[in-house]
Each structure stands twice: as structure tokens, then as C-alpha cells.
Amino acid sequence: MSAEPATGTSTVAEPAVVRVGSWLVGPLLGAAVLFVVKLVSDWVAGLSWAPFQGVFVLVADIPEPWGLTASLAVGAVIGLGFAGLWSQExxxxxxxxxxxxxxxxxxxxxxxxxxxxxxxxxxxxxxxxxxxxxxxxxxxxxxxxxxxxxxxxxHGFPWHGGDPHRARYRPWEPDEPELGLRINALFAERARALRRRDRKEAARLRAELAERGVVVRDERKQQRWRWAELG
The missing domain is CATH 2.30.29 (PH-domain like)
Structure with missing residues (x-):
């Protein structure tokens, strides 16, 4: 006989050390990266073939001690921005x-x-x-x-160790006859978004496919799909 679901509520969140630590680690990493950029700026500025050489020339031309101070401050602000984006996820x-x-x-x-x-x-x-x-x-x-x-x-929710419908997925191929013109076009557009590593656009297209009854999973850089309806 199965156990009755527990009463009350359970809250699951990231550990406090992770939540707080991200606001500390982000600025520190950002400052460290810009510190390294400042250290190598004179050397890179002398390399005619180096990419983004203008940035390194600009950094190298900032007089000390303001150059190092500015690099650390800008790096910390950039790191703080990344920590903010992380917190939104x-x-x-x-x-x-x-x-x-x-x-x-x-x-x-x-x-x-x-x-x-x-x-x-x-x-x-x-x-x-x-x-x-x-x-x-x-x-x-x-x-x-x-x-x-x-x-x-x-609390009685149906937890699974993985996708219970994994065996029902099949690889998407261009012009899949079962899907029709519009759904194939969405898949092709999403394939381009995945190649660009545009995660936001790929998620939007996944949602649009879901509205048409198609569930998508990405496996080894390949889109796989199934119909939502069981049976």
C-alpha cells in the first residue's frame, strides 16, 4: 500500500552560500579578468595582428595608478552584472x-x-x-x-529519473512529411538559432512548437521530437 502524501509544504532552494557567494565571486572574477587585461595591455598593444588591439591600446594609455584602479572597478561592475543575470535564472x-x-x-x-x-x-x-x-x-x-x-x-508528485517518454522521440529531418510545412519551418528556424547559440530564440521556438502539439528535446546537437498526445 502506497504511503499518503505528507502534509504542509517543503521549500527547495539553492544553498545560501551559493546565493550569497555569487554576488561576491562575480565582482572578484570580473576584477581579476580586467587586472590581467591591464597587465598584458602594453604587450598586446605592440602586436599588430592582435584582435581588439584598440581596446588594449586604450587601456595601456591610461596613466597609473588610475589605470589599474579603473580596470579593477570596471571589472567588478561587469562581474556584478553577470551575478545579477545569474540571480534572475x-x-x-x-x-x-x-x-x-x-x-x-x-x-x-x-x-x-x-x-x-x-x-x-x-x-x-x-x-x-x-x-x-x-x-x-x-x-x-x-x-x-x-x-x-x-x-x-x-508530497505525492510523479517524480521520474528522466523523461518517461524518451523512447517516443525521433530525429527531426528537413521536410518531415508528418509535420507539415509550418512546423518544419519552425524546426528549421530553431536549428539556425541553435547553431547561433541563441538560447532565448530557441526557447521561444520550442514554445511555439509546443502550442502546435510538438514536444522537442535536444540531444547531441540534434533536434528530436514527438507528438504531445499519448496513445
Whole structure:
């Protein structure tokens, strides 16, 4: 006999040391990179073939001690910006017997237990499927997989170690006859976005394909697909 789901809620978030540390490590790394740029600027400025030589000439021409001070300050600001972008990608999960709430960058999405058919982590992405096999959400996450799995199982959510429909995917080929002209065009456009490493555009096109009942996964730089409907 299966155990009853736990009562109350469980919250899963990145460790405090990671959340706080990113705001410290980012500026330090940025300052370190610009410090190295300043150290080698005189040498690189003398190389006629070096790329971005104008930048190194500009850095080399800044008189000391202002050159080093400016490099450290600019590097720290750049690192702080990257830390801010990282924080926007960070999510937390609140799990209760009747719902799963995903919070990211001051926004929340709530999924009722009855609408969730499967939950799993694929690479660095958290994926929720509905009962038909369609994707409800695909979100990059740094959450501890074991802690997340334990919380979901504790409250009766269908956690899986991987995509339960993986065997149903097939490689996308140009002009796939089963997909039709418009869906093939979206796949071709997404293939170009993947080659450009345009993650945002690839995600947008994935969502547009999902609206047409097609679920996509990327495997070894190849797009694979399946229909959302089970059966």
C-alpha cells in the first residue's frame, strides 16, 4: 500500500552560500579578468595582428595608478552584472500535496497536482509534463536534484529519473512529411538559432512548437521530437 502524501509544504532552494557567494565571486572574477587585461595591455598593444588591439591600446594609455584602479572597478561592475543575470535564472520550488509553486525573479507559477503528469530534470533544466505528455514548463535550475526529488515524492508528485517518454522521440529531418510545412519551418528556424547559440530564440521556438502539439528535446546537437498526445 502506497504511503499518503505528507502534509504542509517543503521549500527547495539553492544553498545560501551559493546565493550569497555569487554576488561576491562575480565582482572578484570580473576584477581579476580586467587586472590581467591591464597587465598584458602594453604587450598586446605592440602586436599588430592582435584582435581588439584598440581596446588594449586604450587601456595601456591610461596613466597609473588610475589605470589599474579603473580596470579593477570596471571589472567588478561587469562581474556584478553577470551575478545579477545569474540571480534572475535562479528558481525555488515550494511543494505541497495539492500544488507546486516555482518562483523565479519575483514571479511565480503555480501548478495544481492534478495537472502534473511527470516531473524530471534533464541536464540543467527542470521539466513538468501534463497528463497528455505535453510540456507545462522547461526551466533552467540549479536546485539539488536529490532534495527536489525527495520533496516531490514526499508530497505525492510523479517524480521520474528522466523523461518517461524518451523512447517516443525521433530525429527531426528537413521536410518531415508528418509535420507539415509550418512546423518544419519552425524546426528549421530553431536549428539556425541553435547553431547561433541563441538560447532565448530557441526557447521561444520550442514554445511555439509546443502550442502546435510538438514536444522537442535536444540531444547531441540534434533536434528530436514527438507528438504531445499519448496513445
Amino acid at each position: 535562479r528558481i525555488s520550488a515550494e511543494v505541497a500535496p495539492d500544488r507546486l509553486v516555482l518562483a523565479r525573479d519575483r514571479t511565480e507559477r503555480t501548478f495544481r497536482r492534478g495537472e502534473v503528469g511527470a516531473v524530471f530534470v534533464e541536464g540543467k533544466e527542470l521539466v513538468l509534463l501534463d497528463e497528455s505528455g505535453a510540456e507545462l514548463v522547461r526551466q533552467r535550475t540549479g536546485l539539488d536534484r536529490r532534495e527536489l526529488a525527495a520533496a516531490l515524492r514526499r
